[in-house]
Amino acid sequence: MKPNSLTHKRKYIGIERIQARWGIAFVIPAILFFSLFSFYPILNALYTSLFDKRVLSLLPPTFMGLGNYIYLFKSADFWNSVRATFVFTFGTFMPMVVVSLAFAVFLSLVKNKKVRGMFQIAYYTPAVISSVVAAAIWLLIFDPRGLGNQWVNFILNTPGVDNKWLADATMVQLSTMIVYFWKYIGYFIILFVTGLSTIPSSIYEAATIDGANPWQSFWRITMPLLKPTVVLVSIMAMLQCLKTFGTQYLFVQGGAPRAPINVITLNIYTTGIRNQRIGRASAMSIILFIIMLIFTWVQFRTSKSEEVEY
Amino acid sequence: MKKSIIVLMILALMVPALFAQGAQEQQGPITLKFWTHEDPNRTRIEEKYILEFEAANPNITIERTTQASTKLIELVQTAFAANAGPDIFNLSIEDEFAYIANGRVAPIDPKVIGYANTKALLDTYMDGILDPVTMDGKIYGLPLELTNWCIFINKNVFKSAGLDPEKDYPKTWEDMVKISQKLVIRQGDILVRRGFDFRYPYYLVAFLPMVEQLGGQLISDDGKTAIVNDAAWLKFLTYMQQWGPSGLNLGSPTYKNARSLFNKNNNDIGMATTGLYQIGRIKAENPTFYDSKEWMVVPFPVFEGAVKDVAASFYGHYYMVNAQSNKATQDAAWKFIAFMLSHAEEYLTEVSLIQPTKALMASAAYKNVPYSEVFTKDFERGHIVYYGKSSSEFQTLIRSAVESVMLSGVTPEKALATLKTAAQELLDEQ
Structure with a gap:
């Protein structure tokens, strides 16, 4: 009995090891990819952020410790970028999560498959357009003589009013949010639709038998059971918003004022590429990385305490 | 296994460094x-x-x-x-x-x-x-080229507003405002036709000389002070504030670039700032307009009471x-x-x-180019654009100041204070 059980144990460990090896083999490409394109740049940026390094200089960069970080924390320009990033992020991702959820629920109520498919394609199409093309389209819309003013003036019956989509500090921030919202909402709708489809219909049937109306079903069944998807979507939306660059860059190229929409990524570009201060730009990117890490951690923490299972 | 993963990761980290090596020796073709x-x-x-x-x-x-x-x-x-x-x-x-x-x-x-x-x-x-x-x-x-900018005028636009382009063209920046007010066509607040508009990204080429006309400087002669002569800079920033949508609403960086519209001759723009190369582009893009001779070139204006007669800077x-x-x-x-x-x-x-060799500038080919004498005279009134290790950063700072007064409702005084601090910090770092 004893030798038999030992043999059995050895066999069991062997299979586990073999499985683990295969697992590692499958994971290695991802690790290599991550190491090359994420881990290495992060470490490199962290290292570079400790130096006064100019892009074109062939001289060895001067070590300045935390000098770049100290400079940034004292810089009004950097704090303006932090402000612009937070205004954009909270002004975009919160409405995006709420509205994409509302649209997803609306889609789930549409029974005709063809009509539902048509809506899904319509919502998702902007997500496949590149940021550059999207911003170029919206630059035309926001031109003073473009469709933006024409639509708003037609609806509000205010002919000739220039809403200064790009020529006003507040409006240009709103304009970047509109573009981003339009572009990415379809993507998050698809995620919510997928989340909604995982909720068993038997729960709704039971609730209906028990006398629950659609409103009660939504708040008592859909929302709690959709929580993992809401957390996923809100984290993804927030991280995307924190990394926003293309729209702001193209709007500035199109003549919009830089300061109101000078998000951290745009400031990194200006500092590193235009002004050639790669050390300072690296410090900014590390700060942005830390901000993203903190927000993700906070969202995970706040969502974990109320997990629901069925 | 763990060791092999670590080795692989180290190799992966080293790969970009290997690819980033410098010049290679070349032999043969x-x-x-x-x-x-x-x-x-x-x-x-x-x-x-x-x-x-x-x-x-x-x-x-x-x-x-x-x-x-x-x-x-x-x-x-x-x-x-x-x-x-x-x-x-x-x-x-x-x-x-x-x-x-x-x-x-x-x-x-x-x-x-x-x-x-x-x-x-x-x-x-x-x-x-x-x-x-x-x-x-x-x-x-x-x-490859040395370029200075003058003012291109669409005579049709002038005539449609009852102006004689040969006599009424702007000699001063104050004229530019008055004439633009006559040429501009609006639908409510929206500009359908602009009289003139600036070339906004090029602050060192065309905007800094305006400050210099008023006695201002980007960098002092001793190279120690940035943004010299507050009064000159304030007058310039106030002028730009008045030009923009919150002032007299004569133009804005958010409208389509005036130089590109000029060639089309479709009643969008009366005047644009550009170089001699524009003549070749008009000829290529709109030969009818080129042949009509309904366009002309005049010198870069100055402010009334300017202390220095400076044309747009030339750049190469x-x-x-x-x-x-x-x-x-x-x-x-x-x-x-x-x-x-x-x-x-x-x-x-x-x-x-223009490749400014002595031979070319003295050649019949150059002299036969329409309005080449206007460009030559403005060359003599101008100087090379400011260049230095941080010229691009200085340009960004001037741009921010102009945009803030034109588009963000910042007062010229506040914009100047921000510009001075940032420019001085930049100069001190050099």
Whole structure:
């Protein structure tokens, strides 16, 4: 009995090891990819952020410790970028999560498959357009003589009013949010639709038998059971918003004022590429990385305490 | 297994460093990577020169790549940062100077391009033209073009507003406001036709001279103070505030660039600031408008009571050669550049680009270009654009100040205070 059980144990460990090896083999490409394109740049940026390094200089960069970080924390320009990033992020991702959820629920109520498919394609199409093309389209819309003013003036019956989509500090921030919202909402709708489809219909049937109306079903069944998807979507939306660059860059190229929409990524570009201060730009990117890490951690923490299972 | 993963990760981290190694020695046939900005008229003649040069030098192949001028600035810099810059490139001098200052471009060996010495090369060009690319007695670039801007006028637009373009054209910036108010057509607040509008990204070329007319300076003569003469800067910023949508609403950076609209002659714009090359572009894009002669060129205006008569600064695009290319490649690159630039008259007549050699400026070809005398006189009133290690950053700061008064409701006083602090900090860091 004893030798038999030992043999059995050895066999069991062997299979586990073999499985683990295969697992590692499958994971290695991802690790290599991550190491090359994420881990290495992060470490490199962290290292570079400790130096006064100019892009074109062939001289060895001067070590300045935390000098770049100290400079940034004292810089009004950097704090303006932090402000612009937070205004954009909270002004975009919160409405995006709420509205994409509302649209997803609306889609789930549409029974005709063809009509539902048509809506899904319509919502998702902007997500496949590149940021550059999207911003170029919206630059035309926001031109003073473009469709933006024409639509708003037609609806509000205010002919000739220039809403200064790009020529006003507040409006240009709103304009970047509109573009981003339009572009990415379809993507998050698809995620919510997928989340909604995982909720068993038997729960709704039971609730209906028990006398629950659609409103009660939504708040008592859909929302709690959709929580993992809401957390996923809100984290993804927030991280995307924190990394926003293309729209702001193209709007500035199109003549919009830089300061109101000078998000951290745009400031990194200006500092590193235009002004050639790669050390300072690296410090900014590390700060942005830390901000993203903190927000993700906070969202995970706040969502974990109320997990629901069925 | 763990060890092998660690080894793999270390190798993965090392791979980019291996790829980022510098210049490679080249033997045998030479391939020249030549990056330049888009200009269809120039592409046509330069591709012809490439074929001729390759036929005469069978061991040399030239790969010419074009990009939008703003994109090229980033591409060249990123390539140089990775030690993989092109063999030949050109940018505007305010963007190019950093390449000289950082030792990234190779000096010309005059003998390689057929000159006895540096002095002979210098003597070929108008006085001072090679100053921006000369350091420690060595020349690091040859001008593809030297450009100054005057004011192009659409006579049809003037006539439609009851003005005589020959007499009523703006001589001062105050005139520019008055005339623009007459030429402008609005639908409510929206400008359907602008009288004139500025070229907004080019703050060092066309805006700084306006400040200089009022006695202001970007950098003091001793090089220690940035943003000199508050009164001049304030007057300039107030002028721009009044020009913008929150002031007299005569123009804005958010409208389509005036220079591009000018050629179309579709009643969008009355006047635009641009260079001699615009003539070639009008001819190519709208020959009917070109032939109609319903356009003219007048000098760059000055402020009333200006303390200095300064025209728009002239700027140069200089062809440069990568210092990390090997010597044979560098020599081949300079030979090819010299070959292209030996066709100065064709660049002028086909592309309207001025390569300011003494011979060209004295030639009948130059004198026969319409309005060339206006550009020549403005050359004499102007100076080379500000260039230095941080010229691009200074331009960004002036841009922020102008945008803040025009578009963000910031007062000129506050914009000036911000500009002064930032510019001084930048100067002190140099």
